Amino acid sequence: MSGKKLNSLLWLLLMIFSTGFAKAQVITLKDAVQTALTNYGTIRARANYVQASKATVKQASKDYLPDLSLSFQQDYGTVNGQTGPLYGYRGLSTASSGPPLAEQNWNAAFGALYLANVNWDFFTFGRAKEKIQLSKAAVARDESDFQQEQFQHGIRVAAAYLNLLAAQRLTQSWQKNLDRAVTLQSVVVTRARNGLNAGVDSSLANAEVSNARIALTRSKDAEQEQANILARFMGIPPQEFLLDSVFIARIPTALYAQAATSQEQHPVLQFYQRRIDLSKEQVSYFKTFNYPTFSLFGVFQGRGSGFDYDYGAQDSKGFTRSFGKGIDPVRANYLLGVGMVWNLTNPLRIHEQVASQKFISKALQDEYELVDQQLRAQLALADNKIRNAVDNYREVPVQIKAASDAYLQKTVLYRNGLTNMVDITQALYALNRAETDRDIAYSNVWQALLLKAAASGDFGLFMNEF
Helix, strand or coil, rough: CHHHHHHHHHHHHHHHHHHHHHHHECCCCCHHHHHHHCHHHHHHHHHHHHHHHHHHHHHHHHCCCEEEEEEEEEEEEEEEEEEECCHHHHHCCCCCCCEECCCCCCCEEEEEEEEEEEEEEECCCHHHHHHHHHHHHHHHHHHHHHHHHHHHHHHHHHHHHHHHHHHEEEEEEEHHHHHHHHHHHHHHHHHHHCCCCCHHHHHHHHHHHHHHHHHHHHHHHHHHHHHHHHHHHHCCCCCCCCCCCCHHHHHHHCCCCCCCCCHHHHHHHHHHHHHHHHHHHHHHHHHHHCCEEEEEEEEEEEECCCECCCCCCCCCCCCCCCCCHHHCCEEEEEEEHHHHHHHCHHHHHHHHHHHHHHHHHHHHHHHHHHHHHHHHHHHHHHHHHHHEHHHHHHHHHHHHHHHHHHHHHHHHHHCCCCCCCHHHHHHHHHHHHHHHHHHHHHHHHHHHHHHHHHHHHCHHHHCCCC
C-alpha cells in the first residue's frame, strides 16, 4: 500500500472516530424517568410485593377446598393387651391392640393400615369469603403502593434532572466569568507594564482570576454531586450526562393549567385510602371468628393383620409372620359425619381484636387527612411559586442587558484610562450575577411546574410539555 493511500485511510478512520465521539447521546427527561422506573430497586421491590399479594389471593381462594389425606403404614410388632386407661400424651404410646393374656409373650406379626380421610369446613359464616376479600384488599393496597412509588420516584428523577441541568448551566456561566477575568487580567497586566496603570491593578486582576477559578471549581463540584444523584435515581453507574436543553429555550405552556385528576385520585392519597380499606376488611374478617365452624368429614379404612381372628388366651399360636398375609387388607370400615366446633370464649377475644383494628382504621384515616391537608397546602404554594418564577423570568433579560452594557462600557473606559479597576470589577461581578440569576430563573419556572404536578397528582401536567 502506498504512503498516500495509507494517509488517506488513517484520515478516514480519524474522521469516523471523531464523528462518533462528537455525537454523544442526549438523555431526555422521558428517557431518564423511564430508565429509573425500570432499574430502581424500590420500584422492582414494589412490583414483587404486588405479585406476592396476588399469589396470596389464589391461596386464600383454595383454602375453601376440603382436606383430602391419604395414608398407609406397614408395621411389625406384638399385640399384648392390658386392661386399663391410657392417654397417648404427645404420641408417646403405641396402638397395639389384642386380647389380655395371662403373661407376656413375644409373638409378633406384620400388620397394615390404609386410610383415606376427607374434612371440609363447608360453612363458616363467610369466613372463607372474607379471607379472600381481605387478600384482594391487600393486593389493592400493594398495587396502589406500587403506583404511588412510581409517581413519587418520577417526580424525584425529574427534580434531579432539572437540578443537574441548572448546575451545568451555572458551570457554563462561571466558565464565562473565568474567561472574562482572564481577558481582563491580560489587559491590566499589559497596561501596568507600560506604565499606563498602577501595579496594584494587576494584583486585583490576579485576585479576580483566582476567585473565578475557585467559583468554577465549586460549581463543578455541585454539578458532579447532582449527576451522582441522578445516576442513583436512574439505577445506573455514575457518569457524565448530556441533557436536553429544551428547558433553557422556553418556559412551559401549561403553567396555569388545571390537573386532569381530582385531589382524591392523587396516587399518594389512593395508597392511604387502600390502607384504610384493608383495615376495614380485617375487621370484617375478624368478626367471622365469633361463629362456629360446620364440617363434613369422611373416613375409609382398610386394615390387615398377621394375627388370626381367634388369637387369644385359648389359641396363642393363631398368627403368622408372613409379610404378604400381614399387609393384606382383610377388614374395611367407613365413616361419614357432620361436625360443629364453636369455641365459646372466642367472642371475648375477638371483641378486643376488632376494637383494636377499628382504632387502627381511625389512625389510618387521620394520616390520610394529614397527607391530604399537606398536598393542598403544597398545591397552593406551587401556584405562588409559579407566579414568582415567571416574574423573575421576565426580569432576567432586563438584568442581562443592563449588566452586559455596563461591563462593555467599563471595559472600553478602562482600556482608555477613563475608569479604575474597582469599577470594572464591579461591572464584572454584576454581569456574572445576572447570568447566574438567568440560569436559576429558567430552572425555577420548570421546578415550580413540577411542584404543582407533584401536589396535584398529575405527572402528565409536567411530562406533556415534552
